[in-house]
Amino acid sequence: MRAPPGLARRGLLLLLVWLIVYPLVLVLLTALKGEGGWTLEFVRTFVQRPTEWRALWDSLWISLASVALAALIGVPLAFLFARYEFPGRRVLGAVVALPAVLPPLVGVLAFLFLFGESGFVAHLVKRVLHLDEAPWRLEGAGAILLVHAYSMYVYFYLFVRAGLASLDASVYEAAASLGAGRWRTLRTVILPLLRPSLAGAALLTFMTALASFSAPYIFGGGFRVMTTQIVATRLNGDDALAMVETTSLTLLALAALWVLRRSDARDAAAGAVTTGKGVAPERSRVASPAARGALAVLSWVLALVLLLPHLTLLLVSFVPTGTWTTEAVPPAYSLVNYATLVRDPVRARPLVNSLWMASLATAAAVGISLAAAIFAVRRRTRAGAAIEGLLALPWAVPGTVFAIALATAFSVHAPLVARFVLVGTLWILPLAYLVRDLPITGRAIIAGFRRLDPSLEEAAASLGAGRWRTLGRITLPLLRPAVMAGATLAFVTAFGDFVTSIMLYTYDTRPVSLEILSSLRNSDVGVAAAYGVVLMLVSAAVFAAGAERGTAG
């Protein structure tokens, strides 16, 4: 009745290697293979072209600049909300995290409507200054950095707030009792203690920025980062060169991961001694009424700025196509765009596609992650450690790379080497979403499993519950918060995915993000915005439902 020991484990390991490692290896092989066998020809081409170096360099400095900007915004905000009490702090504290619910492409779309040449701000400036044209173009590195700063400061905000919350009040008191003033305490005590949080946020921001595709794709213009360069090269039909580019981006990502993880490990070792009981200090009330008022006004202005992209999107989604030309604000509003989404089967199809593909990928990712967690945490085998590492790998590799890798691996029919033609079929996008989801669900579920007391499962066994009853009655119910957290994030990621979809979609499987793109290209701005709003609302609803289901019971 029982399977031979290790069979399931080996099967899972093989599946992950096939899904994650194998496609990447094939990319490398393709980069090194020409008509007549092994060759360094494409590598040479890559090295000799200044445009390639340029793209790699642009990727690097854009990512570093994104980290700096995100930190500049996120860290002070975290301090403000963690340490000071002022009117509206609670509501605003939630609003500040809002950019996180905007899928990347939707955020880009909102920025286009808001700050683009024909966006609201441009209209306003033109009217005020009596200009015929907007005095700027939303294009190039500046535009990319604007979007990155807006969407990525949230990482710094959330990490540093969590870090501050875990600092014991006694740390501040000890510093004060030793005669350290506010600035000295901050510089010599608080910031060093926050280093793990800062390093974590910096790593996440850097990797996200390096992998960023939507903003460079829409706003890049002539400015190419490596992700957009890869797609352009591939569109030119220069496959082997695209593989070399893909490899170079992967290496850059892994190098960054290595550098940042090393400092992270050092900090973790240093931070281990300092974790207190986590009694966060009282927030200081801002004393003078004037300062409080100023702070409150400032915060509300900030909230408005943060909400502007969301509001813009909402507003534009109510504007019928072609009715808004030169006016400062749109002259007419209606629900016609939403009606189109619902009534027109061609328009409704992408929503259905995204829903089922994201659901399937999320379900599969949760299933695989659960199995992986059992092997990695409960059985503590060496294969378990390998499984855990494999699950985390897609996180470090930009989505563009995986899209290329999957497109390479699954465009050939060679069952003997486990390659099948999936490109062009219904299954390639769910598969790609699955690979992108695995690190998200894997991390959440494995962490949840680690927190679960193993004696609970032993207790169930000693009470006569078999493996499956224990899983269904004890383990899964207790893991629910972790599963829900991982699943919601995975679903939202897959639902809003643009970067892998653009490389792998077919007309029949076109997801919402690509329909947004084509609506935009057809100047169907209102419909594009309506899709964006739907994407945003579904994401927000899934987050809310996940938070509720995860904690109830």
Next chain:
Amino acid sequence: MTEPFLVLDGLTRRFGATVAVDRLSLSLARGEILALLGPSGSGKTTALRLLAGFETPDAGRVLVEGQDVTSLPPVSRRFGMVFQHYALFPHLDVGRNVAFGLEGAGIGRAALDARVADALALVDLGGYERRRIGQLSGGQQQRVALARALAPEPRVLLLDEPLSNLDPALRERTRGEIRELIHRLGTTTVFVTHEQDEAFDLGDRVAVLRSGRLEQVGTPEQLYAEPATPFVGGFVGRSSIVPVEVLGVGARGARVRLESVEWDVPLRAGASAPATGPAELLVRPEALWLVAAAPDALPAVVETRRFTGATSAYRVRTDQGAVLEVQGIPGAFGVGDRVGIMPSRRAGGGLHLFSRAEP
């Protein structure tokens, strides 16, 4: 002894190079309560987990009523277990927790509820079915864990440090309740503890473990009066160990020299002491008596004294540096006083001779 109910036969468990449990053999009569007593790292918890089936032994067997259960998974052993941190299922209420072990048995709804109620009544928690685990105090959680383990009427009950999470005042009362309950039900029980009081109070017999090996098993009285090894003597009750020279064995036991004095130490059958030469003497505080310096007494200096009630316990250092805990009249001597040590008048008990060189 009649046919033993539960037998541990040469159980061995290694973790890498360390032997956590080393050829452990024990047998229990039906309804007996056995304590596994030992310091941390002595292998007592591993022994319990081997019994429960959570660990697989590298060698040895576990028998219940003559049936070999060594290779049975925990699911099929029908052993009840109370975990150190109780391992109550936090998402199920008290009733569901207790019912968990009964649900697989195909009992009807009404009968199930009745058995849950019975089990909760056993531990004085009647009517607590719908309470959430988080609403219970530590003592109540402990009793729910006990009820949950007992509800399926296990063949053997296993308790892992059952009282270590309770505050000291509650611990003593709970100890009495558990003992009374287990004896009433007649469930054969093995429990693990590192506290001597707990082992003596709850266990019919106590097995002392050290580094995975069984040092001695017996009733509390036996362990105290006839320790098989210096370790047992030191772990159970208060004692000091001093080096002595055995001069010879006579009718009154062994004649030993301790620095400037010679004492007679009664020998027990099977004791490991040498007939002559160097040995170790384990001394209970009540085996000696403190007097003012006298010619036939062992001279020493008082280092500390501790009031214990009818007598005081004095820690004294002999001229050659041996440290002994000795009984004396409270307040008779002060720290720094020169005193003499005599064998207590009701001599015989409390002096145990062992061969030397046990690490």
